[in-house]
Structures are given as structure tokens and as C-alpha cells.
Amino acid sequence: MDLPTFFQQLVNALSLGSLYALIAIGYTMVYGILRLINFAHGDVFMLGAYFAFYAITALLMPWWIGFIVALSLTALFGIALERVAYRPLRDSPRLSVMISAIGASFLIENLGIVIFGGRPKSFPSIPLFDTVVRFGPVSMLSVSLFIPVITIGSLIALTLIVNHTKTGLAMRAVSTDVDAARLMAVDVNKIVAFTFGVGSLLAGLGGIMWTMKYPQLNPLMGIMPGLKCFIAAVIGGIGNIGGAVLGGFLLGIIEILIVAFLPALTGYRDAFAFVLLIVVLLVKPTGLLGKSQTVKV
Amino acid sequence: MLSVQNLSVHYGGIHALQGIDFEVPDGKIVTLIGANGAGKSTTLKAIVNLVKTTSGTIHWNGELLTGKLTKDIVRTGVVLSPEGRRVFPNLTVDENLALGAYSRNDKVGVASDRERVFVLFPRLKERMKQKAGTLSGGEQQMLAVARALMSKPKILMMDEPSLGLAPLIVKMIFDIVREINKAGTTVLLVEQNAKAALEVADFGYVLETGRIILSGPGKTLLADQRVRAAYLGEAI
Numbered sequence: 001m002d003l004p005t006f007f008q009q010l011v012n013a014l015s016l017g018s019l020y021a022l023i024a025i026g027y028t029m030v031y032g033i034l035r036l037i038n039f040a041h042g043d044v045f046m047l048g049a050y051f052a053f054y055a056i057t058a059l060l061m062p063w064w065i066g067f068i069v070a071l072s073l074t075a076l077f078g079i080a081l082e083r084v085a086y087r088p089l090r091d092s093p094r095l096s097v098m099i100s101a102i103g104a105s106f107l108i109e110n111l112g113i114v115i116f117g118g119r120p121k122s123f124p125s126i127p128l129f130d131t132v133v134r135f136g137p138v139s140m141l142s143v144s145l146f147i148p149v150i151t152i153g154s155l156i157a158l159t160l161i162v163n164h165t166k167t168g169l170a171m172r173a174v175s176t177d178v179d180a181a182r183l184m185a186v187d188v189n190k191i192v193a194f195t196f197g198v199g200s201l202l203a204g205l206g207g208i209m210w211t212m213k214y215p216q217l218n219p220l221m222g223i224m225p226g227l228k229c230f231i232a233a234v235i236g237g238i239g240n241i242g243g244a245v246l247g248g249f250l251l252g253i254i255e256i257l258i259v260a261f262l263p264a265l266t267g268y269r270d271a272f273a274f275v276l277l278i279v280v281l282l283v284k285p286t287g288l289l290g291k292s293q294t295v296k297v
Numbered sequence: 298m299l300s301v302q303n304l305s306v307h308y309g310g311i312h313a314l315q316g317i318d319f320e321v322p323d324g325k326i327v328t329l330i331g332a333n334g335a336g337k338s339t340t341l342k343a344i345v346n347l348v349k350t351t352s353g354t355i356h357w358n359g360e361l362l363t364g365k366l367t368k369d370i371v372r373t374g375v376v377l378s379p380e381g382r383r384v385f386p387n388l389t390v391d392e393n394l395a396l397g398a399y400s401r402n403d404k405v406g407v408a409s410d411r412e413r414v415f416v417l418f419p420r421l422k423e424r425m426k427q428k429a430g431t432l433s434g435g436e437q438q439m440l441a442v443a444r445a446l447m448s449k450p451k452i453l454m455m456d457e458p459s460l461g462l463a464p465l466i467v468k469m470i471f472d473i474v475r476e477i478n479k480a481g482t483t484v485l486l487v488e489q490n491a492k493a494a495l496e497v498a499d500f501g502y503v504l505e506t507g508r509i510i511l512s513g514p515g516k517t518l519l520a521d522q523r524v525r526a527a528y529l530g531e532a533i
């Protein structure tokens with residue numbers, strides 16, 4: 001492999017890893033707060049992409065307004081999802097909550113087919129993200145450069161919120177000891193809603209950027225990335241934000257490496273995530289950055 | 298005044314509190330003593346609605362607390378320092394204190410209360426940036442009390458603050474209970490260490506398997522034959 005190809009693949013790897021990281025954070029934040037796997041998270045990712053699609057193509061909004069509207073709607077959708085599918089089961093056995101999560105996922109996917117139509121749609125081209133950028137012999141779509149930058153920006157913002165705001169402090173408290181947090185007069189429902197909102201917003205952001213890089217939408221597009229990012233969160237140590245980011249990047253980078261260096265195995269790129277999951281869990285059951293006792297947001 | 302009438306709590310089939318009545322007058326120290334499983338913690342948790350009550354009412358200065366959310370109860374000045382301390386181990390001492398003050402918006406008041414708890418517990422000031430999980434048991438108890446004080450309690454309820462601590466620290470904790478009370482905070486103290494609790498308390502209630510079987514001024518209970526036999530480990 002020559003140097004230009006290497007750089008090209010590196011950019012691909014970083015942008016795919018970024019997208020995985022963005023989605024994985026949602027799983028890990030919700031798990032950290034509620035000890036719940038939100039199986040509908042991949043579908044929220046899909047909705048983010050569709051919201052942006054309709055905002056731009058049907059409502060004819062300028063792309064950036066469309067994105068803001070889509071992200072807000074995705075966050076609101078995540079909050080509503082928790083209200084409807086999870087909060088009524090807050091004190092129920094884990095299994096009931098899990099069944100509700102899987103049910104919500106199927107419901108969103110099938111409603112998506114009914115409302116959006118099952119046929120794939122193509123995302124409109126936005127010049128800023130769709131230009132070819134050249135660095136000497138290396139050329140790539142500008143969106144591939146924007147993705148890691150936007151991701152890192154979001155990660156910094158998230159870290160600041162979690163570590164340096166009152167709401168972030170309450171999130172960390174709720175994730176370690178819900179009853180003790182209640183005794184501090186923390187409004188647990190509000191913190192849970194906030195967590196779902198932020199997690200869904202990041203998934204929506206991931207969804208929008210995904211459709212700009214791979215410009216096709218379909219109502220089932222959230223399933224595979226959703227599953228892989230869940231795996232990424234577990235690999236990194238579920239409940240740990242840094243872990244989700246690490247897991248996401250790891251998965252994205254390795255996936256691109258396989259495609260680039262072992263083209264014969266390209267057909268197995270999805271299976272590889274599961275192999276990695278099994279290996280990591282065998283060696284370190286709590287995930288790479290997971291601690292066995294305290295679960296951090 | 299905190300006033301509890303006919304309070305009942307069930308855990309599934311277990312009738313943990315079987316209709317208890319008691320009062321905590323303003324400015325006093327009242328203690329609830331009893332053996333393991335008597336229902337002491339359940340009583341405190343019921344007051345702040347961390348467990349559901351089956352019947353009975355809880356009034357705080359005439360206002361009905363029953364059915365309110367924990368966060369709203371805490372905001373009325375009813376604050377619980379729970380059994381087992383329950384400090385947030387992965388957060389620093391400072392962050393734990395900030396959570397104590399979570400419901401407050403008076404920055405100046407919070408800052409001066411923070412100084413005040415550092416005067417009460419100089420040890421915590423030295424360990425401000427340390428994770429609470431790395432503190433010793435005694436220091437964690439100090440943090441639990443300090444954190445509760447940061448909520449600006451009108452009534453401070455403490456669940457076994459002396460549990461598992463060395464005698465010297467126990468004495469210190471009880472001294473601080475007195476000091477907090479002198480500064481104007483009403484105290485409801487739950488203890489298995491009946492002797493220390495009755496010595497410090499104005500009034501005491503003895504709880505046995507979900508019922509109050511005895512009550513009276515602390516000194517009177519200390520002298521009571523049944524109390525001495527059952528809780529102070531004296532042979533009659």
C-alpha cells in the first residue's frame with residue numbers, strides 16, 4: 001500500500017470511528033443512569049437522518065436550519081421515548097424493560113417503513129460537505145474531514161457539561177446512587193430526560209453525518225450501526241463515556257483496516273465487531289475502561 | 298414540629314412499621330432506638346418518601362409531607378443523612394458538598410455554610426479534592442453529616458451516624474450533633490448505640506418490631522429497667 005492510500009484510509013477510519021463513537025455515547029450514558037440498554041437507540045439515529053432529509057427536501061429549509069431542527073426533534077424524540085417506553089417500567093423487573101426497549105425499536109422501524117416508505121431515499125447534496133478536497137495525491141470528500149472535527153467538538157462540550165456543570169454533577173450522582181441523589185433534592189426524572197435528550201441528539205448528529213458520507217436513507221439503516229455501537233460501548237466499558245469513545249474509534253478503525261488491508265475478508269467486516277467483543281469480554285469482562293465497582297457516566 | 302401519626306409500611310408481606318406515632322418538637326433532639334430490624338431506618342425513609350407508606354400521615358410544621366416527592370420534601374428543610382453514609386465514592390469531597398447544596402441558589406449562603414462545615418470538620422478541608430471513596434470510615438461519616446448540613450436542614454435526621462466507628466470518632470460525632478442542635482437545628486437521631494443517643498437526646502422512643510413500646514425523656518429512659526436490660530446490655 002502506498003502512502004496516499006494509507007492516508008485516505010486513515011481519514012475513512014477516523015470518520016467512521018467518530019460516527020460510531022457518537023452513537024456509542026448514547027448507549028453508555030443511558031446505561032450509566034438507568035442500567036438500561038436502549039435498544040431503540042439505533043432507530044433514533046435513523047430518525048435524525050430522516051428529520052434532516054425532510055427538513056431540507058420537503059420543508060425547503062437551508063441545510064443548517066434543517067440540521068438544527070432535526071437535532072432538536074431527535075432530542076425531543078429520545079425524551080418522549082423514555083417517557084412512554086421506559087419510565088412507566090422504572091420499578092419493574094429488568095426483563096420487562098428490555099422487552100419494552102426491543103418493542104420500541106421494532107415499532108419505530110416499522111412505523112418508519114409505513115411513514116417514510118421502505119424504498120431508500122438519497123440525501124440531498126450539500127456543497128460544503130460534498131466537495132472533493134485534495135492534499136497532493138490524496139483526495140477525499142470534505143464531509144470525511146468535518147466528521148472527526150464535529151465529533152471532537154461534541155465530545156469536548158459533553159465532557160464540560162458532565163464534569164463542570166451542576167446538571168453534570170447531578171448526572172454523576174444519579175449514576176452512582178439514585179436514592180442518595182434524591183436525598184440531595186436532585187430531580188431524577190429531569191436528569192434522566194436530560195440524559196436521553198443529549199444521547200439522542202448525539203445519535204441524531206451521527207445519523208445526519210452518516211447520510212452525508214453514505215448518502216442513502218432507509219428505515220432500517222439504524223439496525224447495524226446501532227448494534228455495532230452497542231458493542232463499541234460494551235468493549236469500552238459500558239457506563240463510561242471515555243470507554244464508548246475508545247470503543248467506537250477502535251471498531252471504526254479496525255473495520256476500515258480490514259477492508260483496506262485484507263480485502264478478501266471485506267465480507268466479514270460486520271462479523272468482526274462481534275469477534276472483537278468476545279475477545280475483549282473474555283480478557284476483561286468489564287470492558288477496556290470499565291471498573292468492576294463504580295460505574296461512571 | 299415533625300409529627301407522625303399511625304405510620305404503617307409494608308415490604309411485600311412484611312409489616313415493617315405497624316402504626317407508629319411520634320413527634321419531634323422544634324429545637325429538640327429526639328432519638329429513636331431499637332434493635333436490628335426494628336424499623337428505625339424504615340421510619341426515616343418513609344418520612345422522606347424513599348419507601349411508600351401504607352397508611353398514616355406525616356406533618357411538618359402543619360404541612361402534609363405524605364405523597365410529596367423526596368426532592369420537594371428535602372427542599373422544605375427535612376434532610377436525611379442515610380444509614381451507611383451513602384457518600385458518592387467517585388466524586389470528590391467538594392463535589393459531595395456541592396450536591397448537598399444542590400437545591401440552593403443563594404451562592405453567598407452556600408459559601409458561608411461551606412466555611413462553617415470546614416470549621417466543624419477541618420479534616421474535610423484538607424481532603425477537599427480527594428475522592429470520597431478513598432476517605433476513612435470516620436471521615437466518610439463526617440462528610441455525610443457535612444453534606445447534609447449543606448442542604449440547610451431545619452430538621453436533620455441521622456441514621457446511625459456512629460455505626461462502625463472508633464469510640465473517639467463516635468464521641469466527636471455526638472458532640473457535633475449537640476453543636477448542630479445548639480445552632481438551632483432540630484435533630485431526629487436513629488441509633489443502636491442507645492446509651493450515647495439517650496444521653497444526648499431530650500426525648501426518646503423505643504421501637505420494637507415495628508411498634509413503639511416505650512417513650513420518655515432521654516434521662517428517664519436511660520434509667521428505665523427494661524431499656525437497661527434490652528439495649529444497654531445490663532443484667533438486671
Ligand SMILES: Nc1ncnc2c1ncn2[C@@H]1O[C@H](COP(=O)(O)OP(=O)(O)OP(=O)(O)O)[C@@H](O)[C@H]1O
Pocket residue numbers: 308309311313331332333334335336337338339340380489
Ligand atoms: N427493602 C426491603 N425489602 C424487604 N424488607 C425490608 C426492606 N428493608 C427493610 N426490610 C425489613 O423491614 C424491617 C425493618 O427494617 P429497618 O431497616 O427499618 O430496620 P432498622 O431498625 O433500621 O435495623 P438496623 O438497626 O439493622 O439498621 C426488617 O425486618 C427488614 O428486614
Ligand SMILES: [Mg+2]
Pocket residue numbers: 337338339380456
Ligand atoms: Mg437501619
